[in-house]
Amino acid sequence: MRGIIMTATFRRLSARPSCVRALCVLLVVASAVRAGAQPAAPGRDAASPARVTVSGELVAIYGPEDPGFFNYATYAYEPLRNLRATLDASARPFAGVEVLAQVRTDGVSQARMSALYLRVHPWKARRIDLQVGRVPTAFGAFGRNGYSGDMPLVGRPLAYSYLLSLRRDALPAAPGDLLRMRGRGWLSNFPLGNAAADRGLPMINADTWDAGAQLHLGSDRVDWTGAVTVGSLGSPRVGDDNDRPGLSSRLVVRARPGLAVGASAARGAYLSRALDGVAPGAGTATQQAGAVDVEWTGGRWVTRGEVVVSRWGVPSLAVEHVSALAAWGESRVRILPGLDAGLRLERLTFSAIDSGTSRLPWEAPVTRIEGGVAYVPVRHVRVTLGVQHNRRPDGGRVRVDTLVAAQAGVWF
16 A cells, blocks of 8 residues: 655644654654565565555655645645655454555644555455455546655646535535636635535545445456445545445556556545535435546656546536546656656646526636656655646636745655
């Protein structure tokens, strides 16, 4: 299980002493474990006889504030001005059974359990696993693993981090209510349901894993993962709030060495049942999504790309649904041993709705170009410098912004 990075601001910290002490103890214990010990990949037994393995990551990132909220998937931390810490642990009480957990910081104000699930591997000779608990995402090329040093870029793809104006606890009463929130996903409000201003939902939430059960089947050429979860892609949950489970699936085919092609699909109710009283059928409104991705690795190059399409039912409007399309591609090249460069191009667009006098996209389209270089001066230490340019000409209080950030990471 690869660590998902969480962050904490560099400004004055108001940490809870008990949580900070707990995190420090975990890090001290982890440092005593042999460096490089990693949990087994799905479907494979660990080569080491050790029954407990621990790995972790500490990443400091410093850059400007992001007044356009182009990188915010949550308000818990500033994405470009943070201290990120993650600790992963795996325990094998007996053959074929593994317990995996992850503790991560959020602003160093608290340490929380971000993942906890049981993995059962019933047949040693076959790559079949069943996972139950707060499980990894079974959708898309990015959501399951993140980067953890894979790509020399500071930001994440828009499909996995950019906040839309749609919310799980509030609905627009008319098309004009939705159009007024174009580019305002960082603080949107609607008249139906919870009228208080709050953040919206991303297409895919890469910060939080969903609770449920997951089945993985694999071979040298084909991998398939399917999951039944409590929430949806944009609104993963631990507690059910609409009595309708979410379904997701991902298939990866390795046609030849270095080339992998993936396809994903998901469907899940994203609105709270509390909205049934103001919009009949709200509890059954779904987010449906599909994605196709490809990755090619050869020599000094790694290139990947993905197209994600998602649509949401909005029962309070006359339109059947609203939709979004995200496309991104990125490449990494090894310039010298320990020195990498990367580039990502992205576009996020939206379907149009009738405003009464014209047809407009229900959200403001976004274009992003991001580049970066990374250097590994010594083993397990990585320094990255990234530049990100965002354009959102049709909405939001900040419509064009260029952000520069530096990052230093240590992992064990």
